[in-house]
Amino acid sequence: MMNEAFKALSDPTRRKILRLLRSGDLTAGEIAGHFSLTKPSISHHLNVLKQARLVLDERRGQQIVYSLNTTVLQDVMGWLLDVIGSGEKKGDKSNE
Amino acid sequence: MMNEAFKALSDPTRRKILRLLRSGDLTAGEIAGHFSLTKPSISHHLNVLKQARLVLDERRGQQIVYSLNTTVLQDVMGWLLDVIGSGEKKGDKSNE
Numbered sequence: 001m002m003n004e005a006f007k008a009l010s011d012p013t014r015r016k017i018l019r020l021l022r023s024g025d026l027t028a029g030e031i032a033g034h035f036s037l038t039k040p041s042i043s044h045h046l047n048v049l050k051q052a053r054l055v056l057d058e059r060r061g062q063q064i065v066y067s068l069n070t071t072v073l074q075d076v077m078g079w080l081l082d083v084i085g086s087g088e089k090k091g092d093k094s095n096e
Numbered sequence: 097m098m099n100e101a102f103k104a105l106s107d108p109t110r111r112k113i114l115r116l117l118r119s120g121d122l123t124a125g126e127i128a129g130h131f132s133l134t135k136p137s138i139s140h141h142l143n144v145l146k147q148a149r150l151v152l153d154e155r156r157g158q159q160i161v162y163s164l165n166t167t168v169l170q171d172v173m174g175w176l177l178d179v180i181g182s183g184e185k186k187g188d189k190s191n192e
Contacts, residue, residue: 003106010102018179070180077180080173083114084166 001053002079005072008052013037014045018054021068028064097149098175101168104148109133110141114150117164124160 008014017031032042046066049055056069104110113127128138142162145151152165 002111003108006102006106010099010106012099015098015175015179022179022181068179073176073180077173077176079111080169080176083111083118083164084169084173085118 001072002076004052005054005076008048008054009076011045011048014049014054017042017045017049017066018068018073021055021066025065025067028066031066097168098172100148101150101172104144104150105172107141107144109138110145110150113138113141113145114164114169117151117162121161121163124162127162 009018013035016034020026020031020034028039028042028046031046032039035042046055046057050057053069053072055066057064057066059065105114109131112130116122116127116130124135124138124142127142128135131138142151142153146153149165149168151162153160153162155161
C-alpha cells in the first residue's frame with residue numbers, strides 16, 4: 001500500500017493532478033486540460049493514482065469524475081511524522 | 097529532488113533504514129545487522145537513500161556513519177500538507 005503510494009507520488013504529473021483535485025472533483029477531460037499531454041497518457045497517470053488509492057473515481061452520468069482520496073496520504077504523512085519525529089515537537093512549540 | 101525522494105521511499109527496506117536512523121547515527125554494518133539481506137544489497141539501498149539526500153554519510157576513522165537528513169523529508173511533508181489541506185486545519189483545531 002505504502003510502496004504503491006510512494007511510487008505513484010514519484011511522478012510530477014501525478015503530483016500535479018493531486019494538487020488540482022484538492023480544489024474539487026474533476027473529470028479526466030478537465031484534468032487533461034491542465035496538461036500538454038495526450039489523453040491516453042493522462043488516463044495512464046489517473047490509473048496509477050487509482051491503483052495506489054490516491055484518487056477515487058465515480059461515474060456520474062456520461063462522465064467519470066475523479067476525487068482526492070486523502071486516506072492513504074494521511075498514512076504516508078503519519079509515517080513521515082514518525083520518522084522526522086522532531087517535526088511534531090516543533091509544531092507544538094510554535095503554539096506555546 | 098522530490099521525484100527521487102518518493103522513489104527512494106517506495107521501498108520498505110529503505111523506509112525501515114530511515115526509521116532505524118531516527119534513533120541515532122549508524123554504520124553500514126550496524127544497519128545490516130537489522131536485516132537478513134546481503135551487505136551489497138544494504139549498500140545499494142544506502143546509496144539510493146544518499147542519492148535522494150535522505151541520508152548523509154560521514155567518514156569517522158575506519159568507518160562510514162550514516163545519519164538521517166530530514167531536510168528533504170520536511171519538503172515532502174510540506175507538499176503532503178499542502179495537498180491534504182484540511183490536515184493542517186485539523187492540527188490547529190486540536191490546540192484550541
